[in-house]
Amino acid sequence: MKVIYISSEISPIAKVGGLADVSLGLGRAIQGLGNEVCVILPKYTCLKTKYLENLQLLDIEFKVPFAGVDYTVKVWKANLHGLNLFFIDPTKPKSFFDSPSIYGQRDDIQRFAFFSLAALEYISRYQSDVNLIHINEWHTALVAPLYAEKFKSKFDTKIMLTLHNMNYQGITGSTILKKVGLNQDKLRPVCRQGSTSKINLIKIGIHFSDYINTVSPKYYQEIKTPKNGRGLEDFVLENDQKFTGILNGIDYEIWNPKLDKALKWNYSRDQLENKYASKDHLREMLRMPQSRKTPLVTCICRLVPQKGIRMIKRAITHTLNSNGQFVLFGSSPIPKIQEDFENLQKQYSDNTNAQFIFNSYNEELSHQIYAGADMLICPSIFEPCGLTQLIALQYGTIPVVRQTGGLADTIFDIETHERSGEVGNGFSYLPPTQKALEQTLRRAFKTYFENPTLWKETIQRGMNMDFSWKSSALKYFEIYSKLVSK
Ligand code: ADP
Numbered sequence: 001m002k003v004i005y006i007s008s009e010i011s012p013i014a015k016v017g018g019l020a021d022v023s024l025g026l027g028r029a030i031q032g033l034g035n036e037v038c039v040i041l042p043k044y045t046c047l048k049t050k051y052l053e054n055l056q057l058l059d060i061e062f063k064v065p066f067a068g069v070d071y072t073v074k075v076w077k078a079n080l081h082g083l084n085l086f087f088i089d090p091t092k093p094k095s096f097f098d099s100p101s102i103y104g105q106r107d108d109i110q111r112f113a114f115f116s117l118a119a120l121e122y123i124s125r126y127q128s129d130v131n132l133i134h135i136n137e138w139h140t141a142l143v144a145p146l147y148a149e150k151f152k153s154k155f156d157t158k159i160m161l162t163l164h165n166m167n168y169q170g171i172t173g174s175t176i177l178k179k180v181g182l183n184q185d186k187l188r189p190v191c192r193q194g195s196t197s198k199i200n201l202i203k204i205g206i207h208f209s210d211y212i213n214t215v216s217p218k219y220y221q222e223i224k225t226p227k228n229g230r231g232l233e234d235f236v237l238e239n240d241q242k243f244t245g246i247l248n249g250i251d252y253e254i255w256n257p258k259l260d261k262a263l264k265w266n267y268s269r270d271q272l273e274n275k276y277a278s279k280d281h282l283r284e285m286l287r288m289p290q291s292r293k294t295p296l297v298t299c300i301c302r303l304v305p306q307k308g309i310r311m312i313k314r315a316i317t318h319t320l321n322s323n324g325q326f327v328l329f330g331s332s333p334i335p336k337i338q339e340d341f342e343n344l345q346k347q348y349s350d351n352t353n354a355q356f357i358f359n360s361y362n363e364e365l366s367h368q369i370y371a372g373a374d375m376l377i378c379p380s381i382f383e384p385c386g387l388t389q390l391i392a393l394q395y396g397t398i399p400v401v402r403q404t405g406g407l408a409d410t411i412f413d414i415e416t417h418e419r420s421g422e423v424g425n426g427f428s429y430l431p432p433t434q435k436a437l438e439q440t441l442r443r444a445f446k447t448y449f450e451n452p453t454l455w456k457e458t459i460q461r462g463m464n465m466d467f468s469w470k471s472s473a474l475k476y477f478e479i480y481s482k483l484v485s486k
Contacts, residue, residue, distance in 0.1 A: 003030055003130070005133075007019065007139075008115070008139040010085065013052060014047055016103060019137065026249075026469060028081060028082060028083055030473055030476065030477060035477075042096070042111070043088060044099070060074070061073065064121050066113075075088060088115055096115070110176070138168060138170025142180060145205075149182055160210060163223075169202040170201030172201065209242070213246050214246075215245070215248045216385045218404075219405040219406060224236055248472065249468050252468045262367035263278060265281065269463035279292070287352060297373065297375045299327075299377045302332070311402075324353070328355070331359065345358075371397075375397060376399050377437075378401040379402050380407060425465060
């Protein structure tokens with residue numbers, strides 16, 4: 001089977017969050033099952049091309065009509081961890097992708113609408129033997145109606161859409177439909193945003209896709225409720241027959257403490273001594289006081305409301321008051337939140353037990369922090385899947401999480417879970433409150449200080465668990481096969 005992913009991110013060259021890991025990991029896993037796979041992305045000028053192999057400009061060029069203007073598009077090809085990538089590069093009259101960051105431009109909707117159209121145009125000309133096109137988020141949701149209305153007569157394929165986060169739906173004026181050449185009057189009723197005059201790109205993507213999934217089973221149930229459906233709960237229920245939830249995996253060839261080149265000390269579950277050496281090394285790099293007995297807690301995430309901002313702040317204070325050390329790694333696209341954390345950093349400026357690294361993205365350092373920390377917190381208000389807790393497990397770092405979405409599907413409390421002796425791999429709590437987080441951290445610290453045997457067993461159980469793409473990729477492949485054989 002030939003499968004093409006159309007995505008706005010791929011790790012590590014164009015990464016903002018989990019979507020990037022999924023494009024790479026799922027793509028590689030589906031290829032590993034014997035399929036032909038490639039990924040189509042925008043040719044951002046901010047691509048981290050140092051990770052690519054054989055980046056080359058192909059000898060092809062075509063026109064894409066957008067908003068009444070003919071754009072000249074070139075295509076680049078490269079290889080990343082064995083996957084073929086193709087990059088859409090509009091050159092004239094302007095490039096849509098010459099911004100310093102992947103998202104956050106005023107014309108994001110136009111940039112990705114153009115990308116969706118250009119990717120389909122490229123496929124119809126050069127890759128029309130594709131069996132299945134897999135699109136992601138609102139950024140590429142327009143591929144589904146574009147295929148149905150404009151390209152179906154040119155080649156035969158099926159479309160699957162993955163929703164990584166219902167918080168982002170691509171709500172915009174309906175003229176975007178006209179700009180990509182769709183019939184605005186015909187399609188507006190299908191994708192109207194509530195009673196407004198706007199349209200919703202996720203809605204139109206759901207309507208026209210053959211199959212849709214969220215990135216964990218629990219989140220799939222959650223988006224059918226008003227709290228997490230973000231206004232689309234009824235629409236999801238109406239489309240229930242073509243919806244499912246499939247848990248994300250992580251790529252164990254990339255996230256593997258035994259082989260990880262970003263680490264000074266490699267280790268495995270039977271040889272944890274080097275994990276502690278990694279902790280020493282991290283502290284040395286960050287100029288934090290050395291003491292093996294002191295627990296080191298981390299949080300690695302985009303600092304957005306979804307991630308539980310108040311709870312993250314409370315976790316920092318609680319850790320420092322409990323003789324622990326904290327490394328916060330991430331930054332916020334929201335100026336007020338960023339400022340709050342910078343103020344917290346100032347407050348702790350003479351406390352070397354607290355480190356704030358406001359780096360929007362640094363792949364190697366993230367690996368070193370996963371390896372060096374003892375605990376990782378995810379106090380999310382909601383979490384479609386969450387990858388940081390899965391990476392933490394693999395690196396022997398115990399997750400402390402709120403029971404929501406994919407966090408609830410993957411982390412089982414070592415004290416309160418009914419089968420904790422078999423599956424206990426972390427600490428978790430339900431109420432989205434600072435108090436509940438603090439109580440849970442207190443339990444985690446108590447176990448760390450008073451029961452090193454149980455702590456080590458929990459690390460080893462977590463490292464032993466299989467959250468690779470193996471079983472999830474099979475679930476995707478089963479759906480692809482059913483769609484393609486229809
Ligand atoms: P989301 O997609 O909501 O951002 P996920 O937990 O699904 O959250 O995925 C986050 C991914 O981004 C993980 O691979 C994590 O390691 C990575 N990440 C988060 N912050 C940073 C950072 N500052 N530098 C490098 N990687 C980061």
